[in-house]
Amino acid sequence: MSNRASLTHLTRTVADFDVEDVTLQDGSDVGVRQISRAEYLHAAKGVDDDGKVDPVKFERRIIAAGMVEPEMDEHEVAAWQKIPGAGQDVAAVLDKIMTWSGFREGAAKSGV
Secondary structure, eight states, rough: OOOOHHHHHHHHOOGOOOOOEEETTTTTEEEOOOHHHHHHHTTTBOOOOSBBEEEOOOOOOOHHHEEEBOOOHHHHHHHHHSSSTTTTHHHHHHHHHHTTTOOTTTTTTTTT
16 A cells, blocks of 8 residues: 655645744743755754855745744844844744744654
């Protein structure tokens, strides 16, 4: 018996994916989703003068793509990054999106 994926399955939309919560330092939650390979590659396009990925732009684009509750664009993520004390929350959201999407070490091993 074959378990082949259909075109519909392979091209499902963002709305078809689950949302998981990330708890922030103050106890509130935000909702994130997995990002696609296309979104990941778009995030990696932001290069600096040396031809390397700009980590600030990369982080903004990943969070803007993966955070859905509340939705944030790159400018809003940039403002959040600049708030003193927000670094731990920003890192937690980024880590959840990247790990759950399979773009972090050990993601496949953990069943993500």
